[in-house]
Amino acid sequence: MPKQYKDWVVGVIFCLPFIILFILFIVQPLLLSLVYAFFDKRVGVEPVFNGLNNFLFALNFPGFSYVFQNLIIFVIFGVNIKMVIALFLASLLNEEFRGRRVFRSLLIIPWSLPMVPSLVIWRWILDTDYGFINRCFLLLGLPQISFLGEYQWAISMAVLYHIWRSLPFYSLMLLAGLQSIPYSLYEAAEIDGASWWVKFRHVSIPLVKPVYVIATLLSLIWTMGDFTTIWILTRGAPADTTNVFSTFAYKFAFQIGNLGAAYATFFMLLPLVFFLIVILLRAIRE
């Protein structure tokens, strides 16, 4: 066998396990769900083509309009606020100060906690009748707040949890980016009399920008697909207002029993995620 064929065969053999798994677990379900998005597919019933009806069913379902609103809230407030705070935290941790190591270790705690137990603890803290916060309010003579029973509060708490939970990861990511900036640049700025803010504005930000962009895109993609936060914290309540795409897709599939609508919901989000992935890959390449 000629050498170039040999190389090709060996290459294919090495890649084959991955290719098989990729087709089996990524391509096949993706294509199947794309097909089913256009079929009336109920649990246990043969699929029947129904065009765009699943998309219409989902869009007209009570409370579904909130998923778009919640996506925007999560992206604008959840991702952006988190990234800005993460950048400042990273800059702070990049400075020399007493107790820096302890502070860095403490920072990691929310991220290192398993997600479900930490959400259950949050539920407990936020409980209207027995929660820590409302108990404090009661002692201070303040009115109770139904943190998980009113839309504005419930979605705010979900965003707050999201920030609390993932802030450490992005802070560390940006810290790594900041630490790769040559110290000589800061020294040069200091010689020119630059303050902390000037160094941050004109040295740190421009040089950490590529890491910041990649981290933001990653955060966007992960946030859009997040299921656990909403499912454990609110289950989409009150009245299906705090749902996101993933929780609504789950409800359609496993509660309502309409798999076609679940796939349609998923495919409403997919183009956006795909677009973000393309940008992310381009950003990484650049």
Added chain:
Amino acid sequence: MSEPKKVDRRKFIYAGLGAVALVAIGAAAYVAMNPPVVTQTVTTSTTVPTTSVVTTTVPTTSVVTTTQTTSTKELTVWWYISWLPGEKLATIETTRNFEHEYGVTVNLTFFPQAELNTKVRAAIEAGAVPDIVADTYWFNPLVYAYRGLLEDLSDIVLDPKQKDDWQPGILDGAYWLDATTGKRGYFILPMMMDGNYFHFWKDLYAKAGYTNPPPSDWDGFWKSIRDAHNANIKDGIYGLGIPVGDTSPSDVMSIFEQILRLQGVDMLTEDLKLNTSDQALKGIENTLNFYVGLYKEGLIPKGAISWDDGGNNNAFHTRSVVATSNNTMSIPAYQYSESKDNYYNKMFTSLWPKGPTGDDRMEVNVRGMYMFKASKNKELAKEFVKYFTKRDVYTQWIVGNEGRFCPVYKSVAENTQFFKQRDAGKVDPNIPVQIEMIKNRKIVVANMGRHAAYAQVAGIENIWPKLMVKMINEGLSAKDAAQQAMNRFKQAFEEFK
């Protein structure tokens, strides 16, 4: 330091293939040294006893280990998990007895109810259903039956030996339509019957001057709740603890449907059509107004809007409320396990009052076992289902449930001491209320257990609490909410024609 040795590609491939070969040889050797144990019954290995009369001496002596090529009969059973340990143990014990009697293996798996729903749906889609499922969400199997997925159990349910022993009216909750054949049949074996009960803390209720039993008329009953609330709220104790929001998957709907019924509303006609009359619409509106009114009035803790199904239980156990309503006897069952003094001396159970116009109907839900048409062991699965209808087996099982559910057989309810007096020499203020309900009130099966469309909207989609939350949070009027509900019901009834 010397440079690390480069691995030759050819050697790498050979090493990889060698490793795979070694694993394969190892696996083959393991299988050869540990042949699968095959059991054989004395009768025959492939047939199952077709009658339920099987002597108990057969299993203990008949199961032998053999290497003959006969298949072991195995059943896969999925069961809801209860937080009451007795329920789980009763099921395990009954299943083990069945295994011994029939010389078979039952793979019994317990799932939390919400997970069971998901697992069953995934199993249906994957085409690998369990043989039997025991479910406490009665509205799911109703939809499966409609879609033609369930096996008709009419021959077991209508067996002459037990046909007349069922509690009055409860078979309505098992008589469902298979839309693929257009026939109705009994697709579930009723095993548990619930109801709607009120539980009170005696001392807190007494602060307002009330004792057991509470007033049985509508206005008098709710006045007593308000009085009890006013007498206790200064201590932070509310008059009533019932869930209001859609994080409660079953309690709100049961309470709502009970109130709707007591308002004199029948959402289904006798021929199981949707009642779209103005009277029904007005009844929904009144019920929504009444339920939300209790919350807005402040009789219910503010957090009830985000309680799950355990929320009202917790509120009662922590004495944060004077009274609560529940559709099973799980609250007394818990108190019995925690404190017999509480159970016998400090709390009591009552039925819902009669409606404003004297309507005394009590809604019950029927829960039980069902099997799929696609079951791989239909005969054996049916034997398993039948096994639970033997009165001695059933009695042992239902008593093991610690009184959470009412027996589905008249004979068991009447002849079992447990349901009259749990402990000798003590007056039981809780469990016998179930029997009182059957004797003194008209029993009707909840609509969610009768029609797939109703089950879909009221049960699976949980429409009532969602509308109530909108009324509370968004100021939706009861009239508009009622209209929204009616529209959704109409749509679903079209879909489930």
